[in-house]
């Protein structure tokens with residue numbers, strides 16, 4: 001299985017973003033956390049910032065929307081050129097329709113599950129999604145500890161993807177480090193978000209390499 005490492009700019013220096021993006025040029029994508037202070041108790045940035053990140057990033061954008069009104073805002077991120085746009089299952093009444101709109105707008109369609117949200121609904125409609133994000137922390141902040149009790153959900157989604165043969169990517173986000181990534185990979189994740197463990201390192205490129213090696217081991 002191929003491994004994708006996607007550093008999160010939530011842990012980057014926001015006023016030096018262009019340089020911070022260059023530091024992770026060896027990554028597969030950059031993970032962009034949009035928070036609205038309603039869906040989660042934290043606030044980051046919106047479409048204009050993401051448009052600028054898209055313009056200068058050396059790698060494709062993986063946008064993670066932690067916002068209440070996903071139906072209103074998600075397609076705009078696809079239209080500005082994001083490679084992948086992930087909304088939360090808890091933030092829309094019609095995830096299938098929203099995923100279809102994202103694909104029509106030219107991006108991959110992702111659906112995210114908070115730790116307390118079961119995977120059953122997503123598992124029943126895997127063909128609608130290019131990526132399933134199993135959150136391994138409560139969304140909102142970087143630097144939290146990896147929730148080992150999410151490993152069962154990761155395994156269940158992996159089994160369903162393999163049974164359905166959809167090739168859907170299985171992403172994990174929260175607490176991913178060289179110490180935890182192997183457990184997530186063994187459970188079936190193939191796409192790994194890492195914020196503090198990459199941007200908190202002296203050498204982000206080396207940290208990306210170490211994550212890649214540990215996931216593949």
Ligand code: DX5
Pocket residue numbers: 008009010011031033064137138139140141142143144173174175176193194195196197
């Ligand atoms: C948290 C965000 C994550 C965050 C992860 O709600 O969705 O993407 O940046 O940070 P770490 O890797 O430090 O847990």
Ligand code: ZN
Pocket residue numbers: 008031032033064173193
């Ligand atoms: Zn995220």
